Amino acid sequence: MIDEEFIQRHLVQRSLLSHLLTPAAGVYSLLQKSRMQRQLKRVIKADIPIIGIGNIVSGGSGKTPFTMALAAQMQQDGWRVAISHRGYKGRLENTPTLISDDKGVLYEVDQSGDEAWMMANALPGIPVAVGKDRLGVISLVQSLQPTVQALIMDDVFQNHRFHKDVQIACFDAELGLGNGRLIPAGYLREKPEALGRADLCVISCKTPDADATPLLEAISPYCPWIEVLRYQPAGVYDLEGKRHEIRDLDRTVLVSGIAAASGFESLAEQAGVDVCAHFAFGDHYHFRSREALQPLLRLLNKESIRHVCTTAKDMPKLAQHRDLAPLLLELRIEPQAGQMETIWNIIKERQEIR
Incomplete structure (x- = not known):
């Protein structure tokens, strides 16, 4: 990736x-044009x-x-x-x-x-x-x-x-x-x-x-x-769909597996999220590997961080890890x-x- x-x-x-x-x-351009010509028939x-x-x-x-x-x-x-x-x-x-x-x-x-x-x-x-x-x-x-x-x-x-x-x-x-x-x-x-x-x-x-x-x-x-x-940011929500006030959140870790990770971080900061770290993975990352998540898990335990803010498409994948699920919050945009x-x-x- x-x-x-x-x-x-x-x-x-x-x-x-x-x-x-x-x-x-x-070469890529020629292949694309050839594909388009075939489809247009x-x-x-x-x-x-x-x-x-x-x-x-x-x-x-x-x-x-x-x-x-x-x-x-x-x-x-x-x-x-x-x-x-x-x-x-x-x-x-x-x-x-x-x-x-x-x-x-x-x-x-x-x-x-x-x-x-x-x-x-x-x-x-x-x-x-x-x-x-x-x-x-x-x-x-x-x-x-x-x-x-x-x-x-x-x-x-x-x-x-x-x-x-x-x-x-x-x-x-x-x-x-x-x-x-x-x-x-x-x-x-x-x-x-x-x-x-x-x-x-x-x-x-x-x-x-x-x-x-x-x-x-x-x-x-x-x-x-x-x-x-x-x-614009439209609030943060937990797995049950309950909205949380951003001003009530303390230090928060961002986790994302999207193409524009820096944009997600900017949005979180714009919304007022107190970002202390951002773990950015490749687009469409599966989040199945516990090994890949070890740096995140160590930071959460060491700093006693209680909030992990992520994207709508990453949240259900991260929720497969039971120890992460209670910490997850989705940052919504509209x-x-x-x-x-x-x-x-x-x-x-x-x-x-x-």
Whole structure:
């Protein structure tokens, strides 16, 4: 797993290593174009509107929280909406499966994958399906959830096998386009010109001082409709869903397994969490290894620390360790008031989603 320091040194910034890898990036680009041409030979049109959400960077773009916020806004507007997620690193990734329905979450996190489980747990009443076979998932949702009016599909910007009624590309204001080079020399899956396929680009600002201006200027020639979405802390919650006052917490350790660990730390500090240490693991880390957790456990015991603050997708995995479970608190984030309602209304207006 590539750590955040490596990403910052070689993929966000240009280095000797990224320069040496530039020829390999050219090969990657050719393979991507060949894959796209094959998929475009037969594009399937679903019977329900598809809202595709993705990015042109390798991770940390904010597409998952945006997917959740959009689904919640649509539900609030009276829409019957479902979500498709790959279920990355879950046991059901290779099998199209409905992991939640009107009755609640149907599978555990190790089966669903961390992000898909997080969505299913946080969005009651919104069915979530997993599986990297997205055509299979579309058929599954239409079969098992016939009243669904729209399907939001997460991480499908590079999937051309089916028609999307709306395409949304997500970015993080601080990560931006990385060093501007393609994988493996940089952080890009595609060049910015690919944003011509997007109906909307969303730039997420997860810290108060995040400046979206440079990225706005970089992508505006390719995508005429760009929205800047500002997130804010929405409190900390224990495993039972009880909210805790941050001002009542003493020294707290952060634990994360996400692409943008530094952003999570900034959010925690913005919320007023008294951060004394941050154990940052790779994105989608499983947290099954007790050995990997030993430095954390030693610090907790030595300093008598009673609070471990983590992310929504990491909390159920950490909770598998019974000695950690009572200490866990999830730091939740949400878009600033009114922003998602504005974006959803414009989507309906411009794309005539009915």
